[in-house]
Amino acid sequence: MKENEAYERLIANGVRPSAQRLAIMEYLLTHHTHPTVEEVYRGLNTKIPTLSRTTVYNTLRILSEHHAAQMLTIDDHHICYDSDTEPHVHFFCKHCGKVLDLMEAEAPVVDVKNIGNNIVDEVHLYYKGTCAECAKRQEKVNEVN
Numbered sequence: 751m752k753e754n755e756a757y758e759r760l761i762a763n764g765v766r767p768s769a770q771r772l773a774i775m776e777y778l779l780t781h782h783t784h785p786t787v788e789e790v791y792r793g794l795n796t797k798i799p800t801l802s803r804t805t806v807y808n809t810l811r812i813l814s815e816h817h818a819a820q821m822l823t824i825d826d827h828h829i830c831y832d833s834d835t836e837p838h839v840h841f842f843c844k845h846c847g848k849v850l851d852l853m854e855a856e857a858p859v860v861d862v863k864n865i866g867n868n869i870v871d872e873v874h875l876y877y878k879g880t881c882a883e884c885a886k887r888q889e890k891v892n893e894v895n
């Protein structure tokens with residue numbers, strides 16, 4: 751990550767850069783694992799003991815509302831965040847719950863301005879199934895049986 755990248759991302763998207771917001775933005779920029787609120791909280795609470803889950807929750811909402819990060823609502827039990835705001839396809843593994851980027855898959859078109867008279871400003875494409883790791887594990891189980 752470039753120095754000041756978190757700061758510049760917040761400023762560019764009109765988010766006031768408080769110390770906690772900077773830390774959360776920086777966490778997203780350095781963890782491309784699509785973390786949830788809980789994961790961001792656990793990743794930062796040793797470094798910032800005053801940080802609360804509520805602050806993490808609210809900050810991630812603000813970041814996504816200002817397009818400084820993407821909120822992924824692939825499944826209602828698993829809302830997660832991505833600092834990569836460029837359109838790309840996500841894959842949700844139904845077995846381990848991991849969210850992966852499918853950079854090989856064609857990203858949805860976002861320059862569609864409207865469909866009918868509806869104005870489109872976000873497009874999400876989710877694929878769901880069994881990730882490579884889980885598929886390999888299942889193969890092994892089948893071999894044993």
Ligand SMILES: [Zn+2]
Nearest residue numbers: 843846881884
């Ligand atoms: Zn999996």
Ligand SMILES: [Zn+2]
Nearest residue numbers: 832834840851
């Ligand atoms: Zn992603």
